[in-house]
Amino acid sequence: MLEKTVDVGDRGAAAAGYLQAWLRFCAAFGLRGVFNFGPTGRQSSVADDAARRRDRGGRPVSGRVIVVGGGIVGCATAYFAAQAGLDVVLLEREHCGYGASGRNPGFVWLHCRNPGFALEISRAGRLLYERLLIELPGGFEFRAKGGLIYFTTDEQGAVMAEFAAARQADGLPVELIDGAEVRKLVPPIRPDVLGASFCAEDAQINTPAVVRALVAGARQEGAAIREGVTVRGIVRSGDRVVGVDTDAGRLDADAVVVAAGAWSRALLQPAGIELPVGGERLQVIATEPLPPQIEPLVYGPLAAKQYALFRNLPSWDAADSDEARRRVIIDQVASLTDTSAMVWHQRLALTPWRHE
């Protein structure tokens, strides 16, 4: 089991970024009218919220909000919207946590987030977990023990040194540690490790447990969570969304939040809304349960190939390209002994995708 770690740090300093990131998140997903957060991230009064809620066209939103999809995004939306006093119905076609949110290793990985919005919203999310840990019924597993990317050659070490310096310039506490320090943090690490970049802000959640806690919290706040209901389409009246068609009939709503993950695009297209969300095939390997042996998150040098941040560094060797990357992945899958895979106790997630 992961520990419950509550180390809230300097909430005051983080509050402005937190609020800003949330507002940008809400704006990006068309939720500006649904949520209104006070400067500490807590909701202001329901009466204030009712006065300020607006949809994308600036019209007031009140009454029923339908949330489509019971992943971490939909369940968080249902929780916060119900907490803000809205009448919330969440519709999930399978069960909450059925999609990507039920199948990931829960890395809260700030280490390689691009400076600017990506880093800002990742930090806001990390703070949010600390708050949810306190207020959601049942809690969930959250481990804030940092994360590292180890390296095994001097060439990789040169890139990692540049990477750590660049991250520090971005305001993220990433330091270079030597092989002995890596072995202290990760005793079962392979013997040829020379060092690593280490970010103290990285953390890990048990994502399905977070989803369950959000569902419990949303119910407690009065939201209705309906599983086994498929939304077939969005219902519009003129330029306004007024409800959804489901396999259990039509439901009226004053606002609809589509949080259907990879399925959102197909759901929105017939309503004339083009959402630039695409699919990525990821793989997770689950082993038998093992006793916990590793506290920080662990990536190997392969991680560097996923992130544009590394490819832009002067020491990055462009010749070490896609073909080499594919070969390494195949070797990893074959051997399953290389801890450059991500370790979540008994789960290994291989990550042959790139974050641009």
Ligand SMILES: Cc1cc2nc3c(=O)[nH]c(=O)nc-3n(C[C@H](O)[C@H](O)[C@H](O)COP(=O)(O)OP(=O)(O)OC[C@H]3O[C@@H](n4cnc5c(N)ncnc54)[C@H](O)[C@@H]3O)c2cc1C
């Ligand atoms: C293998 C893997 C590893 C990952 N690792 C990490 C990681 O370490 N850290 C990290 O931050 N992210 C990770 N991710 C990404 C992360 O899991 C997703 O970004 C996140 O879970 C998306 O949440 P969501 O709520 O948007 O979508 P989902 O969790 O996919 O939820 C969408 C829900 O909508 C439902 N739905 C779809 N269509 C309909 C419909 N028509 N009607 C009703 N319900 C519908 C689905 O059943 C599903 O439950 C990983 C993803 C994968 C697959």
